[in-house]
Amino acid sequence: MGATDRAQRCVPGRRPGFARDRRRRIRLVSPRRIGWAFAGFLLFVLALEIARAGASSLVPVLSDLRVSGVANGLGFGWLFAYILLSGSPVAAIGVTLLSEGVFSETEAFAVVAGSRLGASFIVLAVGFAAYRFGRRSGDGLAIGIVAMLTTFTTQGPAIALGFLALRSGWLDGVRPTTPDALLRGSDRVFGEVVDVFDAALPGLLLFAAGAAVLLLAFAVFERALPRLEGEADSIRRSLAVLNRRPMMFLMGVLITLTTLSVAVSLTVLVPLALRGYVRREHVIPYVLGANIATFVDTLGASVIVGGDAAVAVVVAQMASITAVSVLVLTVLYQPYRGGILACERWIAGRPQRLAGFLGVIVALPLVLLLV
Numbered sequence: 001m002g003a004t005d006r007a008q009r010c011v012p013g014r015r016p017g018f019a020r021d022r023r024r025r026i027r028l029v030s031p032r033r034i035g036w037a038f039a040g041f042l043l044f045v046l047a048l049e050i051a052r053a054g055a056s057s058l059v060p061v062l063s064d065l066r067v068s069g070v071a072n073g074l075g076f077g078w079l080f081a082y083i084l085l086s087g088s089p090v091a092a093i094g095v096t097l098l099s100e101g102v103f104s105e106t107e108a109f110a111v112v113a114g115s116r117l118g119a120s121f122i123v124l125a126v127g128f129a130a131y132r133f134g135r136r137s138g139d140g141l142a143i144g145i146v147a148m149l150t151t152f153t154t155q156g157p158a159i160a161l162g163f164l165a166l167r168s169g170w171l172d173g174v175r176p177t178t179p180d181a182l183l184r185g186s187d188r189v190f191g192e193v194v195d196v197f198d199a200a201l202p203g204l205l206l207f208a209a210g211a212a213v214l215l216l217a218f219a220v221f222e223r224a225l226p227r228l229e230g231e232a233d234s235i236r237r238s239l240a241v242l243n244r245r246p247m248m249f250l251m252g253v254l255i256t257l258t259t260l261s262v263a264v265s266l267t268v269l270v271p272l273a274l275r276g277y278v279r280r281e282h283v284i285p286y287v288l289g290a291n292i293a294t295f296v297d298t299l300g301a302s303v304i305v306g307g308d309a310a311v312a313v314v315v316a317q318m319a320s321i322t323a324v325s326v327l328v329l330t331v332l333y334q335p336y337r338g339g340i341l342a343c344e345r346w347i348a349g350r351p352q353r354l355a356g357f358l359g360v361i362v363a364l365p366l367v368l369l370l371v
Contacts, residue, residue, distance in 0.1 A: 033223075036220060036223040039220050040217050040220040040223075041217075043213055043214075043216055043217035043220055044214065044217040044297075044300075044301075045190065045304055046190050046193060046194075046213055046217075047092075047210050047211070047213035047214035047216070047217050049190045049191075049193075049194045049210075050194055050197050050206065050207075050209055050210035050213055051092075051093060051096045051207055051210025051211060051214065053194050053197070053198050053206055053210070054198075054201075054203050054204065054205075054206030054207030054208075054209070054210055057202070057203025057204040057206065057207055067107075067369070068107065069107065069110075070106055070107065070109075070110045070163065071110070071368045071371050072107075072110075072368065072369055072371070073094075073103065073106075073107040073108070073109075073110030073111045073114065074110040074111070074113060074114040074117075074159070074365075074368050075114060075364075075365040075366065075367070075368025075369030075370070075371070076110075076111055076114060076365075076369055077090050077091070077094060077110065077111035077112060077113065077114025077115040077117075077118065078114035078115070078117045078118040078364070078365035078368065079114075079118065079365040079366065079369055080093075080114075080115070080118070081114065081115045081116075081117070081118025081119050081121070082118045082121050082362070082365065084215065085121070085122045085125070086119060086122070086215075087115035087116050087118055087119025087262060087294070088115075088119070088262070088294065088297050088298065089211065089214045089215055090111070090112075090114075090115035090118070091111070091112045091115040091116070091295075091297075091298040091301070092214060092297070092298060092301040093111075093211060093214070094108045094111035094112045094115065095108060095112065095298060095301050095302045095305060095310040095313060095314065096210075096301065096305050097111075098309060098310050098313065099302075099305040099309075099310050105166060105309050105312070105313060106163065106166060106167070108309075108310070108313050109162060109163060109166060109313045109316060109317065110159075110163075112298060112313060112314065112317055113155065113158075113159045113162070113317060114365065114368075116151065116155055116262070116291065116294065116317075116321075117151060117152065117155055117365075118365065119151075119262045119266075119294070120144075120147045120148045120151045120262070120266055120287075121148065121361070122266070123143065123144040123147045123148070123266045123269065124141070124144030124145065124147070124148055124358075125144070141348060141354075142280045142344055142348055143269045143278070143280055143283055145343075145344045145347055145348060145357070146280050146283045146284065146287070146340060146341070146344050147266050147269065147283060147287050148361065149340050149343055149344060150283070150284050150287040150288065150291075150340060151287060151291060152361075153336075153340070154288065154291065154321065154324050154325060154328060155291070155321065157320075157324050158317070158320040158321040158323070158324045159320070161320040161323065161324065162316040162317055162319070162320035162321075163316075165316050165319065165320065166312070166313070166316050197209055197210075244282075245285045245329065245333065246285070248282050248283075248285040248286045248289070249285040249286065249288060249289040249329065250289060251286055251289065252265065252285065252286035252287060252288065252289025252290035252291075252293070253289040253290070253292060253293040254293075255290070256289070256290040256293035256294050256296075257293045257296060262290045262291060262293075262294035265290045265293075265294075266287065266290055269283060269286065280341065280344065281337065281341060284333075284336070284337055284340060285329060288325040288328065288329060289325075291321055291325070292318065292321055292322050292325060295314055295317055295318045295321075298314050298317075299311070299314045299315070299318070302314045
């Protein structure tokens with residue numbers, strides 16, 4: 001045993017792995033990670049500016065698809081989130097199209113709400129892949145079903161409440177206006193780059209390029225995040241110890257704020273479940289917290305693209321899902337949890353039921369889009 005190890009063992013209150021844990025915490029905020037996070041933010045802003053420049057070209061496309069009204073907007077956002085396996089880019093595109101007059105306020109609200117419904121699909125997909133091709137454990141699949149059921153049953157009332165708030169003018173007094181200095185700064189930094197894209201690409205391809213850069217921005221930002229395996233063992237230990245309603249809710253908020261993606265933060269649950277750190281009955285508060293925090297990046301997008309209507313749409317989403325989630329956590333939690341877990345057991349009980357569940361959640365957005 002070296003002198004350093006002996007010294008560590010002699011220090012009262014210091015566990016043997018203290019130095020190793022301390023080094024790990026330092027690596028989580030290394031200059032390299034900060035650089036990736038900053039690069040991801042710059043790409044995020046650039047993507048919004050490019051998408052905004054090409055937004056008007058989507059009018060004929062959306063007309064051909066007959067995307068108009070709340071039902072169509074909900075189906076469009078929901079299905080698009082399935083395709084991208086992420087809701088954040090879809091929500092950002094929704095508020096961008098609102099700022100350019102392509103969508104009305106209620107249509108943009110529906111698109112953003114639909115993106116939240118579709119974002120949790122990746123958890124079920126990852127859980128199914130882990131079951132089918134990896135460990136033959138149903139825990140990951142159960143986590144995906146619980147996450148989707150929790151999202152559907154809370155987002156439904158939240159969408160109705162938020163839509164009522166917008167139509168009734170409840171949020172007219174809380175419509176913050178984007179500072180002109182921020183918009184001018186964004187134009188100054190990215191204006192020439194956007195002009196290059198605008199000159200090189202026709203309108204529809206310009207918007208597609210903006211969407212591609214938006215996906216790239218999220219991929220780059222993820223490079224700044226700790227990996228679950230090895231580097232973030234402390235997160236797993238915390239989840240194992242803090243399997244309680246308030247702490248799991250807080251973990252869902254914090255991890256989603258860190259990743260800026262509910263798809264990423266919810267997918268974290270699958271390997272945790274497979275290793276026994278998280279049980280399905282503890283997932284519900286985590287999902288509720290994640291579904292609130294996931295609107296932070298969309299709120300940032302609404303501020304960047306400008307327009308108090310875009311900000312009001314996101315505020316309505318955040319306020320309504322927060323109200324519903326708080327009600328569930330404080331008043332209805334026990335019967336709600338019992339109902340969700342009973343539905344999960346019934347769906348996962350037979351392959352035919354699981355296939356029917358998958359068919360329904362795929363068919364619903366298609367029906368809404370075509371109605």
